Amino acid sequence: MAVESKLLSGNEAVAQGAWEAGCLIGAGYPGTPSTEALEAFAKYDDVYAEWAPNEKVAFEVASGASMGGVRAMVTMKHVGVNVAADPLYSMSYIGVNGGLVLFAADDPGIFSSQNEQDSRFHALGARVPLLEPADPAEAKFYVKQAFAISERFDTPVIVRSTVRLSHTKAVVECEDRADQPRKEYEKNPVKWVMMPANAKVRRKFVDARVAELAEFNNASVFVRADYRDTNIGVICAGVTYNHVREALPEASVLKLGMTYPIPDQAILDFASRVDKVYVVEEASNYLSMQVKALGVELSEFVEPIPPDDELSPGIVRRAFGIETPEFDRFDGALPPRPPALCAGCPHRLVYSELRRMNAVVNGDIGCYTLGALAPLSSVDSVVDMGASLSMAHGMELARQFSDKSIAIDGRPIVGVIGDSTFAHSGITSLLGTVYNQGSGTLCILDNRTTAMTGMQGNPVNGITLQNRPSRELDLVKLCEALGVEDVQRVDSQNLADVRAALKRAVASDGLSVIVFCSPCRLLVRTRKEPPTISDCKRCGACLKIGCPALGTDDEGHAKIDETQCIGCGQCAQVCPFGCISSEGRE
Amino acid sequence: MADKINGATTVLLCGVGGQGTILAADILAKVAARAGLQIRLSEIHGMSQRGGSVITIVRFGQTVLSPVTDFGCADRIVAFEATEALRYLPYLAKDGKLLVNSEEIVPLPVLIGAVEMPENTLEFLEQRGAKLIDSTKIAEEVGNPKATNIVLMGALSTELDFPVEIWEEVISKRVPPKTIESNLAAFAAGAKAVSQE
Numbered sequence: 001m002a003v004e005s006k007l008l009s010g011n012e013a014v015a016q017g018a019w020e021a022g023c024l025i026g027a028g029y030p031g032t033p034s035t036e037a038l039e040a041f042a043k044y045d046d047v048y049a050e051w052a053p054n055e056k057v058a059f060e061v062a063s064g065a066s067m068g069g070v071r072a073m074v075t076m077k078h079v080g081v082n083v084a085a086d087p088l089y090s091m092s093y094i095g096v097n098g099g100l101v102l103f104a105a106d107d108p109g110i111f112s113s114q115n116e117q118d119s120r121f122h123a124l125g126a127r128v129p130l131l132e133p134a135d136p137a138e139a140k141f142y143v144k145q146a147f148a149i150s151e152r153f154d155t156p157v158i159v160r161s162t163v164r165l166s167h168t169k170a171v172v173e174c175e176d177r178a179d180q181p182r183k184e185y186e187k188n189p190v191k192w193v194m195m196p197a198n199a200k201v202r203r204k205f206v207d208a209r210v211a212e213l214a215e216f217n218n219a220s221v222f223v224r225a226d227y228r229d230t231n232i233g234v235i236c237a238g239v240t241y242n243h244v245r246e247a248l249p250e251a252s253v254l255k256l257g258m259t260y261p262i263p264d265q266a267i268l269d270f271a272s273r274v275d276k277v278y279v280v281e282e283a284s285n286y287l288s289m290q291v292k293a294l295g296v297e298l299s300e301f302v303e304p305i306p307p308d309d310e311l312s313p314g315i316v317r318r319a320f321g322i323e324t325p326e327f328d329r330f331d332g333a334l335p336p337r338p339p340a341l342c343a344g345c346p347h348r349l350v351y352s353e354l355r356r357m358n359a360v361v362n363g364d365i366g367c368y369t370l371g372a373l374a375p376l377s378s379v380d381s382v383v384d385m386g387a388s389l390s391m392a393h394g395m396e397l398a399r400q401f402s403d404k405s406i407a408i409d410g411r412p413i414v415g416v417i418g419d420s421t422f423a424h425s426g427i428t429s430l431l432g433t434v435y436n437q438g439s440g441t442l443c444i445l446d447n448r449t450t451a452m453t454g455m456q457g458n459p460v461n462g463i464t465l466q467n468r469p470s471r472e473l474d475l476v477k478l479c480e481a482l483g484v485e486d487v488q489r490v491d492s493q494n495l496a497d498v499r500a501a502l503k504r505a506v507a508s509d510g511l512s513v514i515v516f517c518s519p520c521r522l523l524v525r526t527r528k529e530p531p532t533i534s535d536c537k538r539c540g541a542c543l544k545i546g547c548p549a550l551g552t553d554d555e556g557h558a559k560i561d562e563t564q565c566i567g568c569g570q571c572a573q574v575c576p577f578g579c580i581s582s583e584g585r586e
Numbered sequence: 587m588a589d590k591i592n593g594a595t596t597v598l599l600c601g602v603g604g605q606g607t608i609l610a611a612d613i614l615a616k617v618a619a620r621a622g623l624q625i626r627l628s629e630i631h632g633m634s635q636r637g638g639s640v641i642t643i644v645r646f647g648q649t650v651l652s653p654v655t656d657f658g659c660a661d662r663i664v665a666f667e668a669t670e671a672l673r674y675l676p677y678l679a680k681d682g683k684l685l686v687n688s689e690e691i692v693p694l695p696v697l698i699g700a701v702e703m704p705e706n707t708l709e710f711l712e713q714r715g716a717k718l719i720d721s722t723k724i725a726e727e728v729g730n731p732k733a734t735n736i737v738l739m740g741a742l743s744t745e746l747d748f749p750v751e752i753w754e755e756v757i758s759k760r761v762p763p764k765t766i767e768s769n770l771a772a773f774a775a776g777a778k779a780v781s782q783e
């Protein structure tokens with residue numbers, strides 16, 4: 001078998017593992033830190049991969065592929081597992097035909113998510129096995145094992161990653177693919193049709209399967225007990241194992257590769273052979289809770305491990321009372337450097353108008369979430385994908401019961417959602433508002449891509465993961481078909497049009513949808529000459545749009561950084577004195 | 587170059603989204619791998635891409651375990667922007683080396699007048715033994731303004747034990763073919779800039 005060493009990220013290793021395991025179909029929805037797993041898988045020969053509109057759809061597509069007899073993988077970020085939870089919990093009862101693997105990537109430390117949830121609890125809830133690789137090489141190996149376990153035990157299998165696995169690169173030995181013949185599909189309603197009578201039968205199967213899996217796990221490659229100093233015994237899993245080994249090279253360590261169902265006998269055995277047992281885990285009590293439930297008494301840390309945020313070797317050392325090195329620091333105030341909408345971003349003028357109108361904005365998830373930051377500061381809520389439109393409907397409903405003292409009185413309520421997010425779960429939200437005769441103003445920011453996660457195709461732009469022909473979604477027609485009577489399409493780079501459209505929409509009593517359309521700057525990178533500023537009145541209006549190319553000189557006059565400016569002309573449109581000229585820009 | 591915890595060397599690259607830290611880290615990791623060492627390269631994507639503060643950690647040695655590092659544990663810090671050097675200074679090990687691009691990029695909160703840039707950044711860094719490199723200017727001089735990241739890798743190469751040939755080989759494979767020559771020139775100029783001092 002040809003073996004080749006490659007520098008792969010954890011995500012790329014997951015793709016390689018799926019490919020080597022003979023997985024034929026991949027489906028998913030982008031989301032940091034999971035995205036590159038499916039992107040990398042899509043690049044292999046002889047596989048089919050697609051972005052689904054959301055994680056639930058992706059999971060169902062993969063479930064169908066499994067039913068049809070081929071190995072299938074579905075990828076998503078942690079919050080995506082919530083969206084896919086519905087099919088996951090029932091596919092647990094059904095099991096599989098071809099192997100079915102869910103790759104879920106968590107974000108401890110909240111680098112790019114709305115929460116720090118631990119998706120491993122879904123394995124407990126759905127009662128499906130969960131594997132936790134510690135590094136890219138192990139990720140590849142575990143994914144291959146996951147397919148085998150899936151078919152042997154008739155269950156979907158979750159492979160769980162975290163940022164520090166997904167986005168850590170290491171050398172991985174890559175092997176050849178082991179082709180898997182397609183399995184026959186045989187009609188079997190007791191297995192595949194989850195109505196009460198059948199589900200009751202399968203429910204018992206699930207219990208038996210979990211017991212068998214625990215038994216299997218006890219003697220599997222996923223359990224590694226290394227005895228060194230037996231005074232301290234640490235139980236850990238995933239990337240945490242590396243922090244523990246580095247921080248406590250002398251300690252005995254029980255590394256768990258499958259943390260649901262946990263290997264009860266192996267844990268009890270380890271606990272009996274060391275003096276003090278500790279569970280080290282990241283931003284969660286998922287593992288310690290299960291270990292305690294076995295009756296193992298856990299010792300106290302010298303310095304408690306914080307319940308939130310990601311781990312490091314230093315945190316582990318402090319937990320065991322080991323000194324960490326001294327360090328230097330700069331004592332002065334440092335300016336924060338948050339991410340910002342790009343120079344020329346098509347989302348910018350919509351937000352500067354919404355702020356000017358003093359609108360209450362129910363926002364959503366994407367680049368346009370950055371409209372919440374100063375100076376735009378125009379987003380009031382961000383919860384989960386699709387929530388903007390349904391929450392705006394709920395805010396409108398609450399307003400009915402308001403008296404003058406309520407802050408939203410008199411202020412327009414506006415929902416703002418991106419194109420990919422609208423396709424993900426905004427369509428059903430809008431349908432709910434139409435159906436219930438709701439009112440308000442909903443803005444769809446169509447920048448022709450899924451920008452935040454790295455420019456993926458989506459149903460709106462009609463670009464597919466493996467560049468197969470597709471079709472664009474006509475958002476205006478769709479909204480009209482759903483029953484919205486007032487739908488406008490507006491160029492989001494034209495301030496006068498943006499202003500007029502919003503003004504008209506909030507003035508109307510009914511429901512209005514505005515589709516703001518203009519491509520993301522990373523799609524169309526053309527640059528024009530920077531505008532010139534003359535006779536600036538220092539009013540500061542242009543600074544309020546938050547363009548990273550626009551600042552002031554020592555005297556407070558607006559000044560353009562020509563290396564960053566892309567000549568979009570947004571600043572020229574907002575200057576009330578016409579001091580910024582974009583003439584000759586074309 | 588011993589790390590405080592085990593035998594691995596830790597290099598932290600920090601800067602501003604879009605400055606090419608990720609490519610530089612990739613080159614460094616490949617150089618270490620080519621030299622027969624184990625490596626871990628850990629980066630943060632996502633929100634950091636839109637001009638935010640970014641950090642990438644590269645660790646290499648006979649065995650490397652954790653992909654992350656702690657305050658006081660980075661053997662080398664390469665800051666692609668001077669203010670970011672201040673932000674990540676606590677990571678520097680006591681006997682660590684700090685290489686800094688002397689350019690300062692003003693973040694949005696300063697542009698809109700909400701906060702101010704720190705004063706005397708470069709002086710402070712020099713006092714702490716930082717080597718300042720005008721990599722923006724050097725890159726322009728060799729005719730490839732985009733190669734500031736490669737200039738900084740050239741400077742870093744003088745602080746690590748890898749043969750120049752490996753660096754050149756990896757860079758030649760990793761950059762667009764048309765720019766190989768100017769990138770190698772940028773690398774050499776970066777190395778020269780720090781060894782002249």
Ligand SMILES: Cc1ncc(C[n+]2csc(CCOP(=O)(O)OP(=O)(O)O)c2C)c(N)n1
Nearest residue numbers: 031365366367368418419420421450451452
């Ligand atoms: C359930 C769920 N899945 C995935 C994500 C990750 N995610 C965050 S923003 C985003 C893309 C948003 O794209 P779009 O709505 O087109 O806005 P843009 O970034 O282009 O402005 C995705 C996929 C998430 N936060 N939640």
Ligand code: SF4
Nearest residue numbers: 341342345367520521
């Ligand atoms: S990537 Fe595109 S959508 Fe995101 S901030 Fe930049 S221009 Fe705007």
Ligand code: SF4
Nearest residue numbers: 547565566568569571
């Ligand atoms: S034209 Fe104005 S708004 Fe557009 S990028 Fe240049 S400075 Fe920024």
Ligand code: SF4
Nearest residue numbers: 536537539540542575
């Ligand atoms: S909006 Fe016009 S007058 Fe006001 S600060 Fe900007 S350039 Fe000067």
